[in-house]
Amino acid sequence: MAQRYSKQEKAKWLDSSSKPKRRSPLRILESENSALIAENKFTLLGRVTNPQIQRPRALVEYMVQYWNLENRVIGRELGPERFFFRFETEADLQLVLKKAPYHFKKWMFILQRWEPIVSEAFPAFIPFWIKVNDIPMHHCTELTLNTIGQALGPVIDKDLSDGRIRVNINGLEPLEMKIPIRLPTGEVTTVFLEYEKLEKHCFSCFSLSHEEKACPLKPLVSNKESRIPGINQEKTLQNLEDGKRRQDARRSNWPARREEVPKSVEGPRGKEHFNSRRSDHREKSDYPSAYSHRHREPRRDFSPQDCSRRDYSRPASYNFRRDSVRSGFDLHPHDRSHPRRIACDEEIQSSSHNLVSGRRSQHLPSSRDLLG
Incomplete structure (x- = not known):
């Protein structure tokens, strides 16, 4: 006998348990909200017209500075399209409305006085x-x-x-x-x-x-050549062209501004005097340093045999005036009277002579031999 399948197994209909449940609206009881209504009496509610280009948070931050009302207005975003501004006085609110309409990123945005209503078409x-x-x-x-x-x-x-x-x-x-x-x-x-x-x-x-x-x-086949732009379209194109020209002018002036030296750096005698004084200070410095050009010794090429002549048995010292940890020599290169320095120089000269003449030294002197 053939096996029979249920309706769920045949997928002829969806099980009621898999359907999304629709929650009925929650009923909010009436409460005293007169204080909230009074608090928002100086509030403007706004909406962007092009959410793909305009961001409410950036718009709020820009417009507060544009109106020069940083300490007298509070703005906040209310989602991807809406935002609000809460003013301290009626005069500031009316001043903003009087200068409307406004735009942000070349697109218009809606700004309307808040009313205690709930509608998807508000503000509009x-x-x-x-x-x-x-x-x-x-x-x-x-x-x-x-x-x-x-x-x-x-x-x-x-x-x-x-x-x-x-x-x-x-x-x-x-x-x-x-x-x-x-x-x-x-x-x-x-x-x-x-x-x-x-x-x-x-x-x-x-x-x-x-x-x-x-x-x-927009029609599938549009004839742009036969269509004559209207007054508003010509003004919009002119505004866009003027804005682009101003932006290009700012970009062209930017390298010149970067090359300017601040007055605090130039000083009363200019940038060249500042650079010359800085270079003179470096050349006239008499501080005894291992990195000074005046005390720098000519560079020498050491052979692998020189590594064996270092005294690793001596305890390391981190005092600047004593022997170096790395080489075991005195850090003062001008002090040639040290006995260990004299012995090392003689050994280097003899090793160099053997290498040039083609002879290889058969015995490497130890640190005990160097110390005499």
Whole structure:
């Protein structure tokens, strides 16, 4: 009879024990948190738009120094995308928001005042100053600007003289570069939006989170020659070119800065005087040293026979003024009156004479013979 297999053995279905268990959400009881809400009333919550390039920790450290608020603000990262800044006063917080928008590593980042809400879409708004171009002159009114601004987002401020509006733009969605409008006369025209302080973005879908080469909505066959870049794209390319030119200028000036000598080293008479004094000090030094050029003896080539003439039976001494541990000779090379030194010199000369004449000494003198 054929053997029968169970459903688990046939792998026709997965055992319920192997499935990952989904834990139900834990319920957090309501507690008193008014103190925490009051503590964060001067807090800005931020988010990077390109996490692959921007790092929240590096951004926090840089912006605190950029604002010159090292002792008046606390910043911290909240994961791979979010971070926060907690200020001491409302004035510092408003000063930072007034100068927005900001960018880090050529990419925009979001900075919004903290609110006691929990949402994946918070923070999201970037306050952009937007210049509206190609509005008919006889229709460039405050009502027209306000209508265009409300179609983009909450309007913060208006500048009628320059045709600008400040709007909270959702930085998590692609930007709008142009808007068709219908005039009171029934005519339809298109106005173009120019975003101030806009840095890198996708030139295809106008998203702030990636470049054009990484755009998921980019067509498979794109004709770059037929596409004319808009105002914002031209400004972005110009900003990138200016930044690269400044960086090259700093690199070219760096070798010249390294060659400069600090004033503390140069002194009142310059670097050459310092080097000449240092060299003169070395040449005029009268300190009796074994490494001094004035007391150095000519170099001699010792034969293997010379090694046997060293006195290893004598106890070693580590005193500078007595015999050397290594050679058994006096460390003062100029002292030629020592009897052991005289005997050694005579033996070296006789050995050298035998080697030159082709004769080999049959008897190696011992240390007792050298001492006489």
